[in-house]
Amino acid sequence: MMDDKNFNDIDINVHDYDIVLKIKDENDIAVSRQMAKSFAQKNNFSLADVTKIATAISELSRNIYRYAKEGYIYIKKKETEPGKDISIEIIAYDRGPGIENVERAVAGGYTTSQRSLGLGLSGIRRLMDSFYIKSEVGKGTVVVVEKRRRRF
Amino acid sequence: MKTKVVPTIKLYDYLIVPIQIELDDSTIEKLQMQLLNEISERKIRGIIIDVSMVDVIDSYISFVLSETAAMAKAMGCYTVICKIQPQVALTLAQMGIKLKDVFTANSLEGAIDILNQLD
Numbered sequence: 001m002m003d004d005k006n007f008n009d010i011d012i013n014v015h016d017y018d019i020v021l022k023i024k025d026e027n028d029i030a031v032s033r034q035m036a037k038s039f040a041q042k043n044n045f046s047l048a049d050v051t052k053i054a055t056a057i058s059e060l061s062r063n064i065y066r067y068a069k070e071g072y073i074y075i076k077k078k079e080t081e082p083g084k085d086i087s088i089e090i091i092a093y094d095r096g097p098g099i100e101n102v103e104r105a106v107a108g109g110y111t112t113s114q115r116s117l118g119l120g121l122s123g124i125r126r127l128m129d130s131f132y133i134k135s136e137v138g139k140g141t142v143v144v145v146e147k148r149r150r151r152f
Numbered sequence: 153m154k155t156k157v158v159p160t161i162k163l164y165d166y167l168i169v170p171i172q173i174e175l176d177d178s179t180i181e182k183l184q185m186q187l188l189n190e191i192s193e194r195k196i197r198g199i200i201i202d203v204s205m206v207d208v209i210d211s212y213i214s215f216v217l218s219e220t221a222a223m224a225k226a227m228g229c230y231t232v233i234c235k236i237q238p239q240v241a242l243t244l245a246q247m248g249i250k251l252k253d254v255f256t257a258n259s260l261e262g263a264i265d266i267l268n269q270l271d
Contacts, residue, residue, distance in 0.1 A: 026176065026177050026178055027176060027178075029176060029177060030174050030175075030176035030177075033208055033210075034174070037207070037208070047239050048238075048239040048242055048243075050239075051207060051208065051237075051239040051240060051242070051243050052239075052242075052243050052246070054207070054208045055208050055209075055210050055243045055247070058208055058210040059210055059211060062177070062210070062212055108248065115212070115215060115216075115219075116211065116212065116215060117211045117212075117214065117215050117249065119211045119247055119248055119249055120210075120211050122247075122248065123211060123246075123247030123248060123249065124247075126246050126247055126248065127243065127246055127247060
């Protein structure tokens with residue numbers, strides 16, 4: 001499973017990423033959260049942004065575990081244009097059942113799970129600086145988010 | 153009583169629950185069961201959950217905390233969540249997550265005051 005993955009227009013080359021994590025059981029949600037937290041801390045993100053990143057990853061990993069059973073989280077540090085600060089990019093990728101109505105899922109307040117607030121995807125979008133989702137029924141889901149570092 | 157995921161302290165009719173462990177999904181679910189058992193077995197009328205050591209509260213943890221409070225309420229017990237970290241509060245607010253059925257306090261004393269007023 002370590003080869004490059006294609007999901008429509010998204011190409012993921014695993015060698016570009018600082019962290020590649022397979023999500024396959026419940027415990028991996030907490031593991032991904034901890035790894036994201038220490039990665040963001042190591043890259044000098046503010047405490048507020050470390051918390052937002054860790055929370056977003058927690059949501060992404062749970063979505064993978066809950067709906068797709070297994071999938072991957074990719075994390076990397078991105079150097080943007082010179083003079084600008086770095087950012088962290090996170091990709092959540094799975095070949096699960098996909099989301100029937102992506103717009104409704106991202107709008108928030110909607111869930112197909114009984115034990116959920118339905119605020120995961122909408123929350124991630126609000127916490128991050130950029131948010132991209134592609135999902136196809138029967139194929140899977142990929143979510144790409146990015147958080148820029150802010151200095152105070 | 154089965155093993156507890158979080159050691160608790162009984163004070164009057166109140167139960168103080170200082171969470172000092174990583175809250176993964178199965179831990180928070182076990183904690184919910186533990187608290188409901190303690191409410192019933194130890195005749196608890198108020199629960200104070202201290203989350204000052206918890207650095208991530210996501211939508212599912214929020215959901216289970218609110219659900220636990222609703223269950224506790226059905227058993228005649230109020231729930232106060234105490235000392236949410238500023239960056240956790242910021243994250244919850246930004247995600248649009250509201251903790252339902254719980255009271256909140258920024259200190260243990262404040263939490264006890266709230267419970268005393270409810271009695």
